[in-house]
Amino acid sequence: DAKTTQPTSMDCAEGRAANLPCNHSTISGNEYVYWYRQIHSQGPQYIIHGLKNNETNEMASLIITEDRKSSTLILPHATLRDTAVYYCIVRGNTGGFKTIFGAGTRLFVKA
């Protein structure tokens, strides 16, 4: 049921921006793009979500293309603690929608 495609893994130098891409070409009009991450041995952590406008919070920025078929999660200054698996998920935004995980991107932040 996962409707997203992400690279399997990526590397990023500490202090640099990490740009994680996601393709969701079959996204429907009422579905949002969500990003979660899972640091080893922990439960998934919400990062950010958006519908069609770019979004920014204290953790990251989310850039969604105009056609909404792809998006990029940006961690502006990656640290070693950002090493994790990042999941891009599309789902509705009202109560009752299941969160279905794809394979995610394993991000390695290197010193």
Added chain:
Amino acid sequence: SAVISQKPSRDICQRGTSLTIQCQVDSQVTMMFWYRQQPGQSLTLIATANQGSEATYESGFVIDKFPISRPNLTFSTLTVSNMSPEDSSIYLCSVDGGGTEAFFGQGTRLTVV
């Protein structure tokens, strides 16, 4: 936001036995979800648990193997029945944030020997 507590955090069990995992939420929620994460894999949804009705299972998961209870709006249990080594996984509880993000517990790491 919602804070989720899962018990136990980890366990080692003998094959053929059953383990019940508890999930407690600090607020009332309509829907609770149970996931399995096999070693090195992503999360797979097992079932959705609504208070007052039977759980809805995803393809490949059955009630006899993974019975779920949802006695009230803040609590749920997942039982892994007649365990085999293939059931060794992390089991996670999740709740719907009521319109925004989902919240996850820290998981129960199960090893079946």
